[in-house]
Amino acid sequence: xxxxxxxxxxxxxxxxxxxxxxxxxxxxxxxxxxxxxxxxxxxxxxxxxxxxxxxxxxxxxxxxxxxxxxxxxxxxxxxxxxxxxxxxxxxxxxxxxxxxxxxxxxxxxxxxxxxxxxxxxxxxxxxxxxxxxxxxxxxxxxxxxxxxxxxxxxxxxxxxxxxxxxxxxxxxxxxxxxxxxxxxxxxxxxxxxxxxxxxxxxxxxxxxxxxxxxxxxxxxxxxxxxxxxxxxxxxxxxxxxxxxxxxxxxxxxxxxxxxxxxxxxxxxxxxxx
Numbered sequence: 001x002x003x004x005x006x007x008x009x010x011x012x013x014x015x016x017x018x019x020x021x022x023x024x025x026x027x028x029x030x031x032x033x034x035x036x037x038x039x040x041x042x043x044x045x046x047x048x049x050x051x052x053x054x055x056x057x058x059x060x061x062x063x064x065x066x067x068x069x070x071x072x073x074x075x076x077x078x079x080x081x082x083x084x085x086x087x088x089x090x091x092x093x094x095x096x097x098x099x100x101x102x103x104x105x106x107x108x109x110x111x112x113x114x115x116x117x118x119x120x121x122x123x124x125x126x127x128x129x130x131x132x133x134x135x136x137x138x139x140x141x142x143x144x145x146x147x148x149x150x151x152x153x154x155x156x157x158x159x160x161x162x163x164x165x166x167x168x169x170x171x172x173x174x175x176x177x178x179x180x181x182x183x184x185x186x187x188x189x190x191x192x193x194x195x196x197x198x199x200x201x202x203x204x205x206x207x208x209x210x211x212x213x214x215x216x217x218x219x220x221x222x223x224x225x226x227x228x229x230x231x232x233x234x235x236x237x238x239x240x241x242x243x244x245x246x247x248x249x250x251x252x253x254x255x256x257x258x259x260x261x262x263x264x265x266x267x268x269x270x271x272x273x
Contacts, residue, residue, distance in 0.1 A: 009037070015047050022057050022066040023117070024088055029063040076133065076157050079110050086216040086240040089260040091115040094177065094214050094238040097258065100124045102174045105203035106134050108158030108196050109179025111214045119143060128171055130164055130199050133157040153196065160195035168202040176207035178229065180215050182222045185249030189213055189229040197226035204228065210235025217241045231255065
């Protein structure tokens with residue numbers, strides 16, 4: 001049996017590592033985890049008990065499987081599962097670029113949920129979000145989070161309508177993090193739903209230092225819907241991959257393009273275009 005002292009990680013970091021595996025792989029094995037972490041299977045089961053108690057997983061024979069209990073709308077969970085690996089990588093990359101002691105708007109969408117996950121333990125951040133699925137991922141010892149009011153749109157777990165607009169009009173943040181249903185360097189960020197687009201548009205307008213747009217490769221092309229942000233309004237574009245012509249056009253107008261296979265330094269808030 002492996003010694004529980006064979007790893008320098010803390011119990012909290014191990015639990016969060018297991019949570020991340022559940023999110024990306026959907027299921028985990030007690031035996032494999034014990035070997036990977038260098039701890040006993042009894043210890044792994046104790047960690048899993050904590051995760052199960054929080055509703056993030058349920059026990060299975062020899063391990064555990066992930067649950068998505070916070071928001072179970074079928075359309076939302078289906079959308080979140082599409083291109084999931086790419087979205088996770090984009091979310092991690094974007095989160096790594098957020099400067100310390102920042103305030104953020106986080107808009108609706110499934111990729112923005114992944115960004116929120118990787119920001120959940122950042123106690124230096126203040127976050128305003130219309131995305132209930134994103135807001136549900138934060139912890140009491142993490143960022144200060146304000147969930148904006150409004151009418152719930154189940155398929156995206158986003159808040160829309162007059163209450164949401166009123167809240168955003170009275171707020172300012174350093175950055176906005178928005179997703180897209182489609183995007184191009186000619187038109188900009190497009191959302192299919194007019195209400196969600198309007199909410200994200202106000203976040204763009206009320207962000208002081210810039211707008212991060214997070215998209216996976218499936219969002220290039222197919223332009224139809226409502227313009228949320230023009231190309232020149234973006235500060236940073238984070239994606240897994242994009243056509244070379246699109247990259248060149250964005251960079252030509254001063255948008256910083258970051259892909260998930262690149263090693264990028266932390267974002268410089270004072271960097272000018």
